[in-house]
Amino acid sequence: MNCVDLLARVIEQVLSVGKLLAAEWDRPDGPRGSGDKAEVDVEIEVALRRELLALLDCDFWGEETGRRLTGHEFCWVVDPNDGTSDFLLGRRGSAISVGLLQNAVPVLGVVYAPVTNDRGPDCISWAKGTGGVLRNGQILLHRLEHLELAIGSKLLVSTAAVNKAELNAKLCFPAEFIPMPSIAYRLARVAAGDAVAGVSLVPVSAHDIVAGHAILIGARGVLLNQLGNPITYESEAYLSKSSLRCFGGAPRACQELSRRNWDELFIAP
Structure with a gap:
């Protein structure tokens, strides 16, 4: 399987279903759904599942349409709208996420945010064999391996951080x-050079992170x-709950961040 050739076709499919997410955002009455469930999420994943399995008929792990695990060498991992809760609250920056595992290792990732605050539609991708991370069709030479936490560097965190801004700043x-x-x-924006690391302080599953993880690999990140x-993703248990917290980006920065006392944020005032 040539992942480089496959990447172009996956990007085409992700951009196509991205039109559904953008149209949902533009509905006069707002997106359909509540809490962390939007109707468009299922519509997008149904379309992606059909098209991705037509490109490569293998195992499949989706957030909305379930899983098919047969022990195949390859497995598609899909989140049709990562950030649904924020999307339904009117916050820009949710994303379609498509990853591919080969023997439990990320070898392809496409993350597409059709509606953003600062960049317009933004598609970031990588596949094993490409010369680097792609952003909206342009190859990037950015690498993460030598970056560290420093004055002027940026960390990308969840929208909940604004609720305890002073503590998060510390x-x-x-x-x-x-x-x-x-x-x-x-994670994709970190790989593209927008920050030194991206953080999640709540449990994540494979569909949340495999695509971003793949793109980080393309930028020499962790x-x-x-x-x-x-x-890692070598068992169904790890696919279901990949980590309780995650830190993606420059290796030394992520090691340092993983040692900090994030529990402080969850102590009731």
Whole structure:
């Protein structure tokens, strides 16, 4: 399987279903759904599942349409709208996330945010064999392996960070924290050079992170769990709950972040 050739076709499918997400955002009465469930999520995943399995008929792990695990070498991992809750609250930056595992290792990722605050439609991708991360069709030469937390660097965190801004500022120091929906999009933007690391402080499953993880690999980055260990996907249990917290980006920065006392944020005032 040539992942480079496959990537172009996956991007085409993701951009196509991205029109559904953008149209949902533009509905006069707002997106359909409540809480963390939007009707468009299922519509997008049904379309993606059909088209991705037509490209490569293998195992499938989806957030909305369930899983098919047969022991195949390859497995598609899909989140049709990572950041649904924020999307339904009117916050820009949720993203379609499509990853591909080969023997439990990420080898392809596409993360597409059709509606953003600062960039317009933004598609970030990578596949094993490409020369680097792609952003909206342009190859990037950005690499993460030598970056560290420093004054002026940025951390991408969840939108909940604004509720305890002072404490988050302390925990992220010396970096500046920037809240945004979608851990998949945070990880992809880190790989594209927008920040030194992306963080999730709540449990994540494979559909949340595999695509972003793949793109980080393309930028020589890492994805670590709450213990500072590399996140893996070699069992159904790890696909279901990949980590309790995750830190993706520059290796030294992520190691340092994993050692900080994030529990402070969850102590009731």
